[in-house]
Amino acid sequence: MTLDQQQKFRHIASLALALLVVGLVGVFAFLVPVFATTLDAYSVFAFPLGFYLTAQGSIVAFVFLIFWAGGRQEWIDRKFGAAEER
Amino acid sequence: MSLYPHYRPVNPRLGTHYAIFASAIAALVLVLAMVEQLGAPKLWISHVMILTPLALLLCVTALTRTLDKHEFMAAGRRVPAVYGGLSMAATMIGGTGFFALTGALYLIGFDALALVLGAAAGFVLTAVLITPYLRKSGAYTLPGFFRQRLKSRVAGAVAALLLVPPALLLIAAEMRLGGFVASLFVSVSFEAAIAAGAALAIAIVIIGGMRSVAWTQAVLYFLVITAFLVPLVIVSLKHTNLPIPQLTYGELLDRVASQEIALGSVQAGTLELGEALPGERPEPALKPFMKAFGAISRGDFLLLVFCFMCGTAAMPGLLTRAGTAPSIHESRRAIGWGALFLGLFLITAPAYALFTKFLILQEIVGTTPSQLPEWITGLRDAGLADFSDRNGDGVIGAAEMLISRDGVTLALPIVAHLPFVTLVLVAVGGIVAVIGATAAHGLSIGTAVGDDLFRGLVFPRASPGRQLFAARIGAIAALLPTAWFVSMQDFDILPAVAWAMSLSAATFLPATVLAVWWDRLTVWGLLAGMTAGFATTAGYIAFVEFGDMMPVLGVSSLVAGIFGVPAAALAAIAASLLTPAPGADIVALAREVRDPSGETIQDRAIRVAAQAQAAASEGGAAGLADEGRAS
Numbered sequence: 001m002t003l004d005q006q007q008k009f010r011h012i013a014s015l016a017l018a019l020l021v022v023g024l025v026g027v028f029a030f031l032v033p034v035f036a037t038t039l040d041a042y043s044v045f046a047f048p049l050g051f052y053l054t055a056q057g058s059i060v061a062f063v064f065l066i067f068w069a070g071g072r073q074e075w076i077d078r079k080f081g082a083a084e085e086r
Numbered sequence: 087m088s089l090y091p092h093y094r095p096v097n098p099r100l101g102t103h104y105a106i107f108a109s110a111i112a113a114l115v116l117v118l119a120m121v122e123q124l125g126a127p128k129l130w131i132s133h134v135m136i137l138t139p140l141a142l143l144l145c146v147t148a149l150t151r152t153l154d155k156h157e158f159m160a161a162g163r164r165v166p167a168v169y170g171g172l173s174m175a176a177t178m179i180g181g182t183g184f185f186a187l188t189g190a191l192y193l194i195g196f197d198a199l200a201l202v203l204g205a206a207a208g209f210v211l212t213a214v215l216i217t218p219y220l221r222k223s224g225a226y227t228l229p230g231f232f233r234q235r236l237k238s239r240v241a242g243a244v245a246a247l248l249l250v251p252p253a254l255l256l257i258a259a260e261m262r263l264g265g266f267v268a269s270l271f272v273s274v275s276f277e278a279a280i281a282a283g284a285a286l287a288i289a290i291v292i293i294g295g296m297r298s299v300a301w302t303q304a305v306l307y308f309l310v311i312t313a314f315l316v317p318l319v320i321v322s323l324k325h326t327n328l329p330i331p332q333l334t335y336g337e338l339l340d341r342v343a344s345q346e347i348a349l350g351s352v353q354a355g356t357l358e359l360g361e362a363l364p365g366e367r368p369e370p371a372l373k374p375f376m377k378a379f380g381a382i383s384r385g386d387f388l389l390l391v392f393c394f395m396c397g398t399a400a401m402p403g404l405l406t407r408a409g410t411a412p413s414i415h416e417s418r419r420a421i422g423w424g425a426l427f428l429g430l431f432l433i434t435a436p437a438y439a440l441f442t443k444f445l446i447l448q449e450i451v452g453t454t455p456s457q458l459p460e461w462i463t464g465l466r467d468a469g470l471a472d473f474s475d476r477n478g479d480g481v482i483g484a485a486e487m488l489i490s491r492d493g494v495t496l497a498l499p500i501v502a503h504l505p506f507v508t509l510v511l512v513a514v515g516g517i518v519a520v521i522g523a524t525a526a527h528g529l530s531i532g533t534a535v536g537d538d539l540f541r542g543l544v545f546p547r548a549s550p551g552r553q554l555f556a557a558r559i560g561a562i563a564a565l566l567p568t569a570w571f572v573s574m575q576d577f578d579i580l581p582a583v584a585w586a587m588s589l590s591a592a593t594f595l596p597a598t599v600l601a602v603w604w605d606r607l608t609v610w611g612l613l614a615g616m617t618a619g620f621a622t623t624a625g626y627i628a629f630v631e632f633g634d635m636m637p638v639l640g641v642s643s644l645v646a647g648i649f650g651v652p653a654a655a656l657a658a659i660a661a662s663l664l665t666p667a668p669g670a671d672i673v674a675l676a677r678e679v680r681d682p683s684g685e686t687i688q689d690r691a692i693r694v695a696a697q698a699q700a701a702a703s704e705g706g707a708a709g710l711a712d713e714g715r716a717s
Contacts, residue, residue: 007677014680015603021214029207029391033199036378046336051376054199055436056332059206059429066213066425070418073218077682084414084682 003081010080014073021069028058096166096412104169107142107305111312114138119507128506132271135510139309139518140286146302150294155550158295158557159226159533160409165300167416171423173303173522174407178205178398178428179310180256180523181263182583183435184516189491190580191439193364195375197382202432204394204587206425211399213421219602219679220408221417224686227530228402228594229538234687235601235675236668238609239542246538248593248620249402253527254568255586256403259579260527261572263492264520270468270496271513277573283517284569287524291532291565292558299525300410306518307427313515314434317499317508321441324502331437338444339376345447346374349484356383359390359642366578368472368488375443389645390584396651397587400594403530414682442498446489449501450482458482461500465489470497491580528565535560584644585627592619592650600658605676607658610665615658623650 032039036050044052077083097103118135152158165173183205190198225231229249233242265280272279290298315331322331326338352372356362362381373380379387398404407424411417449459455475465471470493476486489497495516499509536557541548548556597615600607623646629635630643641648668676678687685693 007681011677011680018214018603021210025207025210025395029203029395030388033203033378033387033391034384036196040378043336045333047339048376050378051196051339052336054196054203056433058203059425059432062206062210063422063425063429065210066422067419069210069214070218070415070422073214073418074415074682082681082683 006080006082010076010082013076013080017069017072017076021065024065025062028053028061032058096164100166100169104304107146108308110142111139111309115312115316115507115511118510119505122505122507129273131506132510132513133273135507136268136272136514136517139306139514140521143302143306143518143521144286144289146305147290147293147298150298150301152294152297153551153554155554157297158554159537160406161295161297161300163410163412165304165410165412165420167411167419168423169304170300170407170411170416170420171425171427172307173300173526174404174420174424175427175431176303176307176310176519176522177403177407177526178209178424179307179431179519181260181267181516181520182256182523182579183431184310184314184519185263185267185492185495186580186583188435188438189489189494190364191436192443192489192494193369193371193491194362194373194381195439196378197362197373197380197387199436200382200387200390201394202435204391205398206429206432207391207395208398208401209421209425209428211395212405213418213425215599216399216405216602217408217421218414218418218682220405221411221414222682222686223679224409224688226406226409226537226688227533228405228598229534230542232597232601232612233538233542234691235679236607236609236612236672237675238612239546241609241612242538243543244613245594245597245616246534246542248616249534249590250531250564251620251624252397252401252586252589252593253403253531254564255582255589257524257527257565257568258572258577259582259586260520260524261569262577262579264517264524265572266492267496267513267516267520271510280569280573283521283524284565286521287528288562288565290521290525291529291561295554295557296406296410296529296533299522299529300407303522303526306522310515310519311427311431313511313513314431314438314495316511317502317504318434318438318441320504320508321445321498321502322437325441325444331441332433335437335440338440342375342440342444342447345444345451346484348451349447349482349487352484355380356386357381358640359383359386359644360581362386363580363584363644364491365580366491368470368490368493370485370488371443372484375440386642386645389641389648392651393584393588393591393645393647396591396595396647397589399591400598401587401590402534402594403527405594405598406530406533438498439494442494442501445501446487446497450487453482454480455482459501461503464500465493465497468493468496524565528561531564532557532561535563581644585646588623588627588645588647588650589620591647592623592654594619596651596655596658600655600662601676602679604662605673606662606667607676608662608665608668611658611660611662614661615654618657619650619654622653623647626650 032053039050040048042049229242229245264283265276268279269276318331319329326334328334408417471489473487536553540556541553626646627643
């Protein structure tokens with residue numbers, strides 16, 4: 001790959017990753033509370049599931065998402081020749 | 087040769103220093119708990135308990151004093167990920183999270199989770215869309231990033247001006263809470279407490295800038311979370327036999343629900359958002375804790391999540407933290423740790439609210455008005471709650487138990503009959519949270535004034551010392567008048583925070599995201615985006631709240647960002663496409679921002695400037711390099 005192509009692929013891959021993460025945030029921050037009452041039919045740790053996911057599950061998911069996306073982004077950067085020297 | 091190594095080494099003894107401060111705080115609490123058992127007067131305990139941590143914060147400030155611009159604006163880029171995360175979480179929690187969020191969760195239960203979700207989701211957006219790229223640019227401030235990315239001093243100056251209103255709203259909210267709580271525990275008036283808090287925040291900002299703010303906040307997060315967890319863990323251990331309140335309150339949910347039914351707490355239906363969010367005056371918790379969308383409607387809930395998410399993601403006080411990380415890798419990790427520490431608080435807050443509600447209801451259900459527990463007089467005297475049999479039917483109903491939103495956090499140690507030290511610990515946790523957040527937002531104004539208005543617009547060749555002087559004056563000019571305003575004017579803090587979130591979301595989120603991800607963005611696009619977002623949001627708030635405009639589609643002014651964010655994005659894209667495409671140098675900068683390899687853009691600019699100067703005048707290169715380093 002030429003340098004220019006590498007740059008282009010890296011941009012597309014990073015953008016795709018960012019959009020994927022934003023989409024997942026949308027699921028946890030918007031879809032889960034909307035369907036909380038439906039999900040409440042199930043329960044986890046003695047909590048109704050909908051409430052649990054809104055109050056704790058989403059936040060835990062967000063933390064994982066940040067670390068996971070950070071790792072993936074660095075993988076993309078290495079793969080397309082733009083890794084940060086450390 | 088680069089003036090800076092690419093990765094900046096951190097202090098190897100950092101953990102030791104941190105542990106010393108943390109154990110000093112823990113030791114203080116334990117000693118005071120013992121002294122209380124020996125019968126020391128309460129006033130004495132509360133003074134020692136509140137003043138010692140504040141003195142400790144001043145110690146950290148004194149240790150991190152600096153006159154170097156690089157240290158003042160970016161903490162020397164030597165804050166490792168974990169500590170950066172601690173200080174980001176402390177900024178985000180602040181007094182508003184500590185008192186107002188917990189209180190809102192008590193009063194409207196599930197519906198207040200909109201604020202929790204919004205704040206946490208904002209961290210994810212900023213982690214993938216903005217922060218690592220800001221770190222790569224190396225700009226000290228968000229306006230500085232615009233100035234560098236589009237090579238436009240005007241863009242930086244406009245951003246610096248638009249950054250001020252939301253930051254001032256947040257500062258005002260924090261100060262009001264801090265003054266309210268401090269005046270309950272220290273024998274000073276509300277006004278004097280605000281003045282003292284403002285003075286402390288100013289000291290932190292002007293003595294060490296970002297360096298002091300980052301390190302004091304890393305220390306005070308420990309105090310905040312300890313203060314929040316200690317009473318809760320004790321209560322959880324007492325009532326559920328497990329010290330993990332976050333996981334054990336599930337089994338109390340049913341019991342609280344039946345208590346609520348016994349007391350007759352039934353919400354008539356959803357309200358307009360402005361009324362549904364609890365206000366400052368004591369009010370009854372009529373909405374059952376678990377009922378989803380019982381006070382705030384489903385649509386308003388989602389709008390609130392959206393505005394808080396975008397506002398958090400683009401909050402200038404948080405984004406500048408990107409610059410303090412030693413590398414891009416570390417800045418990504420710092421946001422993750424920040425979300426973890428903030429998340430620890432956010433998943434604890436509903437537990438705190440629920441345990442408080444459980445304990446209060448447990449003692450009230452089935453008692454007659456003459457047998458009210460004695461702690462109620464203490465709460466009533468402090469103006470935090472008012473339980474009385476208003477309708478004279480011989481029982482206390484849900485509608486007759488008024489509790490103040492900002493007093494719920496303080497109520498838990500009282501209703502759980504914990505020692506007085508625990509109560510003061512909670513109070514001091516809130517007070518230091520207020521001071522940390524005030525300093526952080528004040529600093530974001532100060533650095534914008536020093537780096538973007540003074541140097542960026544007016545005096546491009548000002549010496550670093552003069553720039554820092556301007557930054558300090560800017561921070562003082564932001565904090566002192568706000569303190570005066572807060573001590574004069576009554577206002578409710580939750581709407582102020584919501585407006586600040588909407589304003590920062592609309593002004594900065596589309597502009598920053600486009601500046602990072604879109605090569606075609608022009609200066610005009612950026613200016614149009616920021617001003618359109620700000621004008622739409624501020625105009626909507628002003629006309630609905632202070633004029634007599636009817637809300638469009640019933641959208642409350644508290645979530646004005648829902649109009650501002652799309653307006654800003656559309657204006658930025660349209661204006662960019664209508665103006666000539668940016669030159670090759672601007673596009674190259676845009677690509678470089680997204681490329682993590684190599685030195686930061688700012689370091690390169692400094693190096694090039696220093697080399698040019700050194701070449702121009704032989705000899706004295708060391709002195710010039712020093713000057714270039716600080717520019």
